[in-house]
Structures are given as C-alpha cells and as structure tokens.
Amino acid sequence: MEQMLLNRVGKAKSAEIDAALKLGAYAALEPAFRMRPADVVHEVKQSGLRGRGGAGFPTGLKWEFCATVPGSEKYLLCNADEGEPGTFKDRFILEHDPHLLIEGMIISAYAIGATQGYIYIRAEYPAQRDILEKAVAQAYMRGYLGSNILGKGVNFDLAVHTGAGAYICGEETALIESLEGKRGQPRMRPPFPAIEGAWRKPTVVNNVETLAAVPFVITLTAEGFQKIGEESSPGPKLFAVSGAVNKPGGYELPMGTTLRELIFDHCGGISGGRRLKAVIPGGASTPMLTADHLDVKLDFKSLVAAGSMLGSGAVIVMDDSTCMVSAAAVLIRFFKHESCGKCTPCREGTGWLYQVYRRMLNGQGRDGDADLLLRICDSIQGKCFCPLGEGAIQPVLSSIRYFRADYEKCAGGGCGEKVCRPMVH
C-alpha cells in the first residue's frame, strides 16, 4: 500500500515546514476551505473514518455533535498522550510529520467551529514536544495558524500542552480535567465532551492518527478514502509492533491486514527462531490472543469477533519462552500504578491482583490462584467508573483463559525456571 500517514516520515528534514511544504503539506486546506464546514463534517462522516485512539468511535459523528451545539466558543483537543503500553505509533507523526497533524487540526477545527486547539502531549515525549512546538511556531509564521488563515477568514490558534506522567490522562474526560490544571480523574458522562468539555464548552477530542488522516479524506474524497482497508473500518492504520519479532517498528497498512501478514511478512517473523506463544493485538488493555488466531484480520470488527480489540493498534508479540504469569504481572503492576483512585473496584482490585501475582512470582504460588484471580476480576468487571478498570483485568482473564498451565506451574514453589524474577521486581 502507498504510504500516506508515514509518507514524509524518514525524508530529510520532514518536520521542518519548508521540506514538508515541498512534500505536499497543507495542500488539503484550500479544498477544505472551499467546502462549507457542515460539508466537511459530512465528508468525514461519509468516509467512515473511526477514531484511532482506541475506542473506534465514528469521527464525523462526534464532530457533528459538537458542530451542531449553538455557541462560538468550542475547543479541539488532540490526544497525544499515547500512554497505552506497547503503543508508539503517534510518535512517528509527532516526530517526523508534525505539519500533517497541524493540517488535520486546522481542517477539523474549521469543520466543528473551534477557534482554539491544544495538543496534549505526554511528558515522556520531551523531544517530540520540542519538535511540535517548533512546528507550531513555523505554521504561525507562514500564516497557517492564527487569524485569517490563507486569507479565507478562518481563525485557529493552537498551543502545545504537556502532561506530567499519568496514563489515565489519555482518557478524554481525564485529559480535559488535566488540561484545566486539576487531578486527571475522569468525569461523569453524559454530558459528553462534544456537548460540554473543556471549560464546559463543546469540545472534540481526537487522537493524533485520526487527525492526521483527515487531510486524506479531503484530498481523496470520502469515496477514495473508503476504498482503502475494510468496509467497516476504512482507511490506513498504523501498527506499532514490539516484543519477540525480528523487525519491530511502526507499519502503515490497510485495515484488515491479518496478524500473520503483519508478524511474518512485515516484521520478519519471531526472533531467535522461536515459536509464537501469545499476541496482545491492541495495547495492554486488550485481551491476548494465541497462535491459533494468526488469520484474524486486524480491524475493529474482526478483532471483537475474535474476543479481543483493535485498541490502539499496538501489537506485543511473545514467544514460547515467555511465562504468561510474569507477563500478566508486569501489566497488572502498570494498571495498579495508573489507577486514578476515584473508584474502589479499580483502585483496590488492581492492588489485590498485584499482591497475588507478587506472591506467585516469589515462589509462593498456591493451587487455586488462577481462580482467586478470576474472583477478584469478577469484583472489578462492570463495576468501574471508567474503562481503565475493565482494561486492567483483560491481561489476567485472557492469560488464564489460554495459558492456565503456566499458572498451575506456579503453584507449589514455582516452575524452577527462574524467568519470573528477572522480569518483575
């Protein structure tokens, strides 16, 4: 497939506005401004573009909610928090093609009627933040940001806002709280941000990759965009592959590429000549799959049918030397650390799960630990304020479902392989 989102990535000085302009940046602005804002919303709706941040919500529909609320003070927020373990896809755009993101944001802001935008970027991306700030300054200098953009009467101001280390701030309502200078704890929904978001004004929150796809909806038209990928999830998709593969990295492929093609054709297969044991297909909070699932298509619908989720498109590959109890323990330690503490099932439940895992990895596993873990999951499932708690139990549930044998080995003093201690402290 022709590279779109990563087209300028890897080309000389691609983050600089001069080089980017020569490579076609900002070309979608003129045609977008020739359309009425409502027509841009309509075009994005028709394109079938779905959010790339994890939930897959139809982008045009979200914009329409926001655009149709009366009032002139609206905000566009770009979610560049990229905190889901395994995920590093947005990094390529932030680092090598910030002007594609800015171009997408200008068009989105025009469509929804926002005159102010913020890019919320994680503090763990300090170099990318500097690149982004420079790109924003350059875009202002060339008249792509600020007032009367391209002399077309469009106004849009954009600023970069940096977080300070909190995964939950990637959840859109927590992101808004954090942007406002508060603890990053999720808000009750409804009202949804599109109706009442940042500073209680209608707000659209979109992922970096979603916004970066918008210029292509304009240049290819909705019809052209739909021809890429799968009917139910059109467009190009970035996959971030890590773990036990020969060529880890970021790959832009059509939605609907199979797991087998991704791992074996694109990533050069499993490293060290080993065999595949498990794959997390969409980031830490999506259920793991096994070698039996290699023919599953990577798109929103097919992965749900296979019992998992596309999530953020972060594929973590584990080979047959990996103990799944250790792997799940690492992820539970993460969720326990990142639980925002607002609701009890998540705050306490993730702590209990971690306690059991620690005991198991310390050589004190017992018969029935897997069932104990499942009971704790049961007290979390469906009882949390936001999706973090639900995501936290997925590595536990799926690793027990497919690899119960690993848990059984842990009972009665451990398996003696000494792999767990080097993996979890």
Place this chain on the structure above:
Amino acid sequence: MISEAVIERIRKTADRYPERRAALIPALTILQDELGHLSLDTVRSVAEELNVPAPEAFGAASFYSLFRWKPSGRHVIHVCHNLSCSLLGAETLLDHLGKKLGVPEGQATADGRFSFERIECIGRCDGAPSMLVGKDSYDNLTPGKIDEILQQYT
C-alpha cells in the same frame, strides 16, 4: 526564590488558556526543570501566581508521577519496565544501574550526577529495552551500552 524570568515564562504560558489555572502543571514542570525538584513552597508560590487555592494545587501536583519531591541527580535516568522492555531485559538493566551507581532507585549519587528510576512505557517499545536520560532517549540497551552512554553526562 523563583526568578523574575521564570515568573515571566509562567505568565506567558497562562495567557494561552481561557483560565489561568490551566498553566498549573506546565508551570510546575518549568520549576522542576529549573530547581531539580518541587517543594510545598514552590507549589504555594505557583498557586498564588495562578490564583489557585494552595491545597488544590498541591492535590493536583501530587497526582502526577513525574513530579519529584526530593533532590535528584543532575541527570535523571528513567528506565522503562513495562512489558516489551521487561521481555527484553529491563530488570537486568535496573540491577546493573543500582550496582554501578551504588544508590537505590530515586536517590542521587554522592556526586549529585545521577539518579535513576523506573518508568512505565515511554513509547519506544520498538527499541526495547529503552530509557530516557533527561530529554534524551536511548534504545536497544545492554549494561555495556548504558556504561558508554552515561560517560557523556557530566
């Protein structure tokens, strides 16, 4: 205690938002970069500058894991210990750093040069195991490679 230049930067940051309070986290980040770590006093002065009740400002600040409340090394090393990095040896790197620097996690070395901490996924899993030293990132680490990298920092 806070220099006029820093106050000016904080004011400029606050101008970018409809409500000044939004500059709280960015302002604390500026101060941490300047002073090495935060204290109750720094939070109080920022809260005053931005018109936020001090307890609320402290409540917000304490939520974020990258704020530090005790002296750190001049160069803070953040080693990722999430899944992709763990699969490829993050714990071995942490053990190595502990021995090499002779301090526990989070404590500055006697010469004040370094401190090291674990961190959750830093979005460099394709280069696992990876770490940040200040703003610089390093991938595909081994204990030997870490030794070489740290020589560049004075």
